[in-house]
Amino acid sequence: MKVYVKEYDKIDLINSVVRAERNIDIEVLENKTVDGCLLITDGGRVIEAVSEWLTDSMKAKERAANTAREYARSIGKFLDFLSIQEINNKKSAPLTSDDYLYLLLDASKVNRHTIKTYLHIHNHEVSNQSKKLWDAALKAFYTEYICQNYPSEIINPYIKGSIFNGKNFKIRHDGLSIDELMALMIVAKDERERSLFQFWYDSGLRVQEMERVKYMDVIEALKSPTSSRSLQDDEYSYIDADYYLLYVRGTKPRNRAKFKPRHTSISKVSLTRLIRYFNNPLTNYKKNTQHIDIDERPAFLNIHGEPITKESISQMVTRRFIEAKKIGLLVNRKTLPTHKVRHGYSVSFLTSSDLFPDAIERLQALSRYLGHASITTTERHYQDIALEVQVKTSTGERVCRHEKMLNLYNKTKETAIAKTKKHYIKYVE
Structure with missing residues (x-):
């Protein structure tokens, strides 16, 4: 102009x-x-x-x-x-x-x-x-x-006063990056932990929601590919066909007796990895859950073969974080709170070049997948990322989220994890 x-x-x-x-x-x-x-x-x-x-x-x-x-x-x-x-x-x-x-x-x-x-x-x-x-x-x-x-054609966006509050918009996220996730997975104890880490990062669940994921939620998710680019009747929550819809038993809002359900998006490879874990006799998953009705069977178990809890997940993250630090990984992090994994999902979602060319739609969709009561919460943490990607995705510079998850799986699956671990340790040395 x-x-x-x-x-x-x-x-x-x-x-x-x-x-x-x-x-x-x-x-x-x-x-x-x-x-x-x-x-x-x-x-x-x-x-x-x-x-x-x-x-x-x-x-x-x-x-x-x-x-x-x-x-x-x-x-x-x-x-x-x-x-x-x-x-x-x-x-x-x-x-x-x-x-x-x-x-x-x-x-x-x-x-x-x-x-x-x-x-x-x-x-x-x-x-x-x-x-x-x-x-x-x-x-x-x-x-x-x-x-x-034009009084009859427009609602004044400034009817409530000025919009800029005089403060810089601060970056509040510090999400776990894909490389940091890789570090946790190469020091993970077994495929039980690795499949949990990848599922958690790729679904954006709160740590307390992880303990409520059921075996059948994973099975049903693979039956609902998003080729129609729609999420029920929600016009803002369509996602690309390379992702699937996962049912989430959300947190319990104030003054509510029941959990608030929602859906989130997850890559196919993260679901299939978890199903391979379910079906592998060496993991003892079927043995440890055979006494539980299939509809109530938890997706994740602790080291003792019992349903996992948010406390045991937090302890697992802490242990793996310390181990990764000892071998020279995650050197730039002093601590690793569990909510950083959820932030990592958000950053991964917003920087995926195949999701939503429009920044506003991207934030609206993310807000629903995260289960935020208001989009204001989503904006406060992630608006700067959404706006940045709006410019960069048109040039094709970004890699799709499902491609990142596939690459992660290929490097951390049972047959490749030893080679990957050796490479990473050698790299940091």
Whole structure:
């Protein structure tokens, strides 16, 4: 977007885009004294709504030329952002002034969530002062112009006040990386632990939810490939066909007697790895669970062959973390709380190049898979990742999550784990 501001200046508009679009007589434009602001697209189209608003405010002495210029630039950046969103959603990019106006009036595309996304997209590069200006420009534009001229077509996203809170958006995640997961798995005691680690990382379950996973949940998940890209009737939670839907007995909300169920996405290889563990007579899984009804049979057992608990999972993570540190792995971590595994799933989901070209949809889907009561929780932790991937996935730089899980399995399966462990130890030495 380009901005032109004139304050009591004479300007030759005979060959201007304005005249070409509106077919204005040459006599009207000769020696024209201009006092106003024009926001023009890179293609040479005037954004009339913004230009009219700022020009009128300059003429009324409500805004100085410098303020109008900065406001126009700020709104131009926002319009560029909306254009990228349209392209990522496989829709036509706006071309005309009317196209941009329709975008600005679409409450599904311009709301507090969208603007919050826009304000943080350059979080590591833009100062708080600049983001405060962006927010002030949009607030004034919607309050003074859009909502005054189109009151029946738009809900003011600033009806609750400013959106930028004056603070940097901090990266709150420190998720377990795929390499750190590999480190835990190469020091794991056996396939029981390795299959648990991979399943946990690839499903995003809370540690207390792991103890409620049933044998039949895994079996049923493999019967529900997501080729239809849908999750029941939930329009936001579709996922790619390379993933399956796993039923999760979620946490027990306050004042609820029952657990809150949901679904999450998981790669096929993580499910099949667990089933191979179930069926392998050397693991003693069938022997240890044969006395339990199949519908109540737990998917994970502890070292004694009893149903696993969150406490035993936490102890297992601590032991493997210490062992990995001893051989020179995980040197950059001082501790490893269990929730870092769940954070790792979130990062893996958001950085997968085959899931959701749109950052907002990606966050909405992740929020549902994690079982967050509000998307605000998801935003607080992971919005910066979703926005980063929105730019990078279009170049094909990212590897799909299911490909990472397949590579993880190939390196940590029973026949390869010794070679992988030897390689990693040699590498760190």
